[in-house]
Amino acid sequence: MRTILFSAGVSLLLSLFGTPLAIRIFSRRGYGQLIREEGPAGHATKRGTPTMGGTVIVIAAVVGYFTGNVFTGQAPSVSGVLVMLLMVGLGVVGFLDDFIKIYKQRSLGLRSGAKLAGQAVVGAVFAILVVQQHFADGYDLTPADAHLSFLRDFGPPVGVTAFMLWIVFLIAGTSNAVNLTDGLDGLATGCACLVLAAFVLIGNWQLRNDCTTFLAPHCYSVRDPLDLAVVAASVLGACFGFLWWNAPPARIFMGDTGSLALGGVLAGLAVCTKTQLLLAVLGGIFVVIALSVIIQVGSFKMTGRRVFRMAPLQHHFELKGWAETTIVIRFWLISAMFVALGLGIFYVEWMPK
Numbered sequence: 001m002r003t004i005l006f007s008a009g010v011s012l013l014l015s016l017f018g019t020p021l022a023i024r025i026f027s028r029r030g031y032g033q034l035i036r037e038e039g040p041a042g043h044a045t046k047r048g049t050p051t052m053g054g055t056v057i058v059i060a061a062v063v064g065y066f067t068g069n070v071f072t073g074q075a076p077s078v079s080g081v082l083v084m085l086l087m088v089g090l091g092v093v094g095f096l097d098d099f100i101k102i103y104k105q106r107s108l109g110l111r112s113g114a115k116l117a118g119q120a121v122v123g124a125v126f127a128i129l130v131v132q133q134h135f136a137d138g139y140d141l142t143p144a145d146a147h148l149s150f151l152r153d154f155g156p157p158v159g160v161t162a163f164m165l166w167i168v169f170l171i172a173g174t175s176n177a178v179n180l181t182d183g184l185d186g187l188a189t190g191c192a193c194l195v196l197a198a199f200v201l202i203g204n205w206q207l208r209n210d211c212t213t214f215l216a217p218h219c220y221s222v223r224d225p226l227d228l229a230v231v232a233a234s235v236l237g238a239c240f241g242f243l244w245w246n247a248p249p250a251r252i253f254m255g256d257t258g259s260l261a262l263g264g265v266l267a268g269l270a271v272c273t274k275t276q277l278l279l280a281v282l283g284g285i286f287v288v289i290a291l292s293v294i295i296q297v298g299s300f301k302m303t304g305r306r307v308f309r310m311a312p313l314q315h316h317f318e319l320k321g322w323a324e325t326t327i328v329i330r331f332w333l334i335s336a337m338f339v340a341l342g343l344g345i346f347y348v349e350w351m352p353k
Contacts, residue, residue, distance in 0.1 A: 004200065007068025007230050008237035014060035015241025019053060023245065023252050026050035031102050049250060052098045053242060054258020058091040060238035061265075065231060077224035078135045079143040080231045082126060083268035087235070089122035090175055090264035094256035109256065116172060119260070123171035127164040130271060139212050141223040149274035151346055152220055167271060174270075174279065175263030177286035180293055180312045182259040185250035187314060187328045189243045191335040192262045195282050196236040198339045199269045202346060203229025206273060209350075218349050220274070228272055235265050248325045281345060284338030285331060289313050 027050050062084060069076045096118070097109035110118070129135070130144035146163040147153035158166070182188035206225035209216065222228070239262070245251045254262075263286075270279035280287055289312045296311035308316040317327050 001204075003068045003072040003074050003226070003230050004204075004233045006071050007064045008233040009064075010067045011060045011064030011234045011237030012241045014063055015056055015238040016244055017241075018060060019056050019242055019245045019252060022053060022056050023050050026052060026252070049253055051102070051253040051255040052095065052257050053246065053252040054091060054094060054098075054254040054256070054261055057235070057238045057242050057254060057258050058088060058261050060241065061235040062088065064237055065234040068230060068234065069227075074227070074230075077227035078137075079130075079224035079272045080227035082129055082143055083228065083231050083265060083272055086122065086126045086171070086268040087261045087265040089125070090119060090171075091257050091261035093118035093122060094179075094258065094260035097260075098255040098257050115256075119172045119175055120168050122264070123168040124164060126171065126268065126271075127167035130167075131160060131163065137223055141212075141221060143223050143272050144274070147274075148276060150277040151349065152274050166276075167267075170271070170276060170279075171264060171267040173290070174267040174283065174286070175260045177283070177290040178263035178266070179256060179259040181286055181289045181314075182254060183312055184314050184318075184324055184328050185248035186243055186246050187331055188259055188262070189239050189246050189254065190328070190332045191283075191285050192266070193236055193239045193243065194332070194335050194339045195266055195279075196232045196239065196269075198282050198343055199232035199266075199273065200229050200236065201343065202273055202275060203227075203232060205347070222273055225273065228269060231265070232269055235262070248328060275346070278342055278346060282339055282342035284341070285335040288334075292316070 031050055031052055065080065065084060066076060068074075093110075093115065097115055100109040109115075131142055131146055133142060136142050144163075144167075145153055146157045146160050148155060148158060148166070157163075178188055178192065181191060203225045206220040206222045207229070208214070209219050210225060211219035211221045242252075242254065242258075246254065266279065266283060270276050275282075292308060292313035293311045295307050299305055299307045309319040310316055314327050314331065318324065
C-alpha cells in the first residue's frame, strides 16, 4: 500500500507542477491545437491551445512508478514494466501523430493506416512478451496466458497466435476509443481516472486473494497484482494532476500522445489482471463513444443518412445546444456508473450466499 500511495503522490505532484511548464514551453514553440473546420463552431476558440500534454502524463507516470518502487524497496515487476512499456510505446505513436499535425499545420497527422500499423506493432510486441515462459515467476505464472478472461481466465487456451491477434485488437480498440473520447476539455482524462481507480482496487483485491497464498475457489492466478495496482495508481496520479489544467476551459490538451498512451495502459492492465472482457464494462463510456462513430459511419455508407448530428457522441450533444461542461460532467457520471457496475460484477462472486 505504501508503494501505491507514494507512486501516486509523486506522479500527481510531477504532473500538477510540470504541466504549467509544458504549457509555457509548448506555447513558446507554437505547439498549438489545430481545429477541424467541420467541427462544432464553439471549438474555434480553442485553436492554438497547447497540445501534446500527454507527454507530461507519460513522464510523470513512469517516474512515479519507478520512484515509488525504489523508495519503498520494491523491485519493479515484469508485468508492471511491460504495461509501462506499452503505454510509452503507444505514447510515441501518438506523439508522432501530434507532431506531424503541428509541423504541417493541419488537423490530420499520421494517416489512419500508419497509425494503426504503429499500434499493431507496439501491441504485437506486448502480446508476445506477456506470454513468454522466460518471464514466469516461482509459481510458473507469466504476465498473461493464452486465454480469454473476464474475472479471470476462462475456457480452453486459444493458442498463442489467436491470443496475440486478440490482444492487438484489444489494445488498438481501447487506444482508439480513448482517442475518440478526447474531444472535449477534461472528458477523456476524467473518465480514464475512474477506470484507473477501479484497477487500483482490482489489483489490491487480487493480491489479498492470491492463489499462491490463499488457495480458495475464487482466488486469482495473477503474476504481479500489487505492482499492477502501483502502475494504475501512478497513471491515475498523473491524470489527476493533468486534469487540473485540462478541465474546462482547458489550458492544455493531451493530444494523441496522451489518449493513445492511456488507452494502452488500460488495455495492458486488463490483460495482466486477466480482466480483458471486464474492461468493456469498466470503460463502458469509451465503448459507447466508439460505437457511436461505427454506427454513424455504417449508417451513412449503407443508407446515406446520419444517426447523430455529429460523431463522436459528445459532439452530437454539443450541436443540440448542451454546454460543454454539462456534457463532460454527465459523461463522467455515466463513466462512474459503468465503473461501479464493473466493480460490482467483479466483487459479486465474493458476496455471501
